[in-house]
Amino acid sequence: MPSVCSLRLSESRANRLRPRLERFAARAPSRLRVGFDPVQFPRRYARGEDAEVAGLLAASLAYGRVDGFVPKVEHLLSRMGRHPGAYVRGLDVPGARTLLQGFVYRFNLATDVAVLLLGAGRLLRERGSLEPWVAEPLARGEDLHAALTQFSRALRDVPLQPLADALGPARGLQHLLPVPLGPGAAKRLNMFLRWMVRGPDEVDLGLWKTIPASALVIPLDTHIARISRRLGLTRRKDLSWRTALEITRNLARIDAADPVRFDFPLCHHGMSGVCAPRARAEACAGCELRSVCRVGARLLAGAQTARRH
Numbered sequence: 406m407p408s409v410c411s412l413r414l415s416e417s418r419a420n421r422l423r424p425r426l427e428r429f430a431a432r433a434p435s436r437l438r439v440g441f442d443p444v445q446f447p448r449r450y451a452r453g454e455d456a457e458v459a460g461l462l463a464a465s466l467a468y469g470r471v472d473g474f475v476p477k478v479e480h481l482l483s484r485m486g487r488h489p490g491a492y493v494r495g496l497d498v499p500g501a502r503t504l505l506q507g508f509v510y511r512f513n514l515a516t517d518v519a520v521l522l523l524g525a526g527r528l529l530r531e532r533g534s535l536e537p538w539v540a541e542p543l544a545r546g547e548d549l550h551a552a553l554t555q556f557s558r559a560l561r562d563v564p565l566q567p568l569a570d571a572l573g574p575a576r577g578l579q580h581l582l583p584v585p586l587g588p589g590a591a592k593r594l595n596m597f598l599r600w601m602v603r604g605p606d607e608v609d610l611g612l613w614k615t616i617p618a619s620a621l622v623i624p625l626d627t628h629i630a631r632i633s634r635r636l637g638l639t640r641r642k643d644l645s646w647r648t649a650l651e652i653t654r655n656l657a658r659i660d661a662a663d664p665v666r667f668d669f670p671l672c673h674h675g676m677s678g679v680c681a682p683r684a685r686a687e688a689c690a691g692c693e694l695r696s697v698c699r700v701g702a703r704l705l706a707g708a709q710t711a712r713r714h
């Protein structure tokens with residue numbers, strides 16, 4: 406994937422943004438928001454391989470409404486017992502049939518999820534962790550886009566026909582585990598990686614020590630895209646890998662070692678409805694970012710002018 410960065414934050418803009426973003430992140434109610442986020446699932450497990458499997462499953466199904474996918478993940482994990490790592494390492498086609506028969510979540514059917522779980526089980530059996538499957542391509546000099554494609558391909562390397570015979574045809578495998586990754590932002594894979602690599606802190610787990618946080622790309626969704634435009638981190642309107650890369654590189658001018666540490670508080674600023682698609686002066690008046698936000702600054706100036714007249 407070519408590295409294109411059309412908007413580069415100036416040093417003075419980065420210096421202006423840094424203290425505001427840091428104060429915003431420090432004061433954000435992140436601990437309280439974990440329960441509204443799929444990161445709640447891997448955070449339940451003490452063992453690394455259990456958190457990896459719970460995280461991969463939760464991140465992969467984390468699309469659509471939170472109240473749509475959370476019960477699906479909850480149900481599957483409850484049936485996988487206390488150790489989902491050991492569960493998938495021992496999983497076979499009859500076991501997948503017992504676990505997943507009748508499973509449907511939007512684009513995905515039982516066979517899609519069975520491929521993911523059987524694939525994760527195989528990777529765990531071979532290397533004891535999912536980490537080397539991403540870390541080793543990066544260590545060989547591949548970029549993150551290529552490394553994630555290889556990870557996704559390795560997960561999908563599962564014989565499909567026996568699963569189709571047991572559970573019916575696959576439907577949304579390319580959506581669940583894209584190969585190739587394509588031009589999209591790969592939000593769910595980048596989110597899984599953020600959980601595994603960053604931290605540990607009140608949100609992320611910091612389990613994977615061989616990948617530096619500086620190698621991460623922001624998990625780009627509509628909230629991050631909207632707020633990033635408002636803060637001048639991008640002008641791009643699409644949810645592409647290039648946009649994710651541009652935002653990440655501009656955040657790296659604020660914190661080079663850990664650019665995606667702002668992802669969770671910014672995303673939940675949008676998800677919680679405070680920073681809504683249609684900005685509201687009342688919300689902006691109490692926002693830590695108002696002095697560096699183009700939309701907030703304009704709205705508050707307009708409200709002030711209206712009050713004078």
Ligand code: SF4
Pocket residue numbers: 632635679680681684685688689690692693694695698699700701702
């Ligand atoms: S000032 Fe308003 S529009 Fe800007 S980030 Fe804050 S809440 Fe969102």
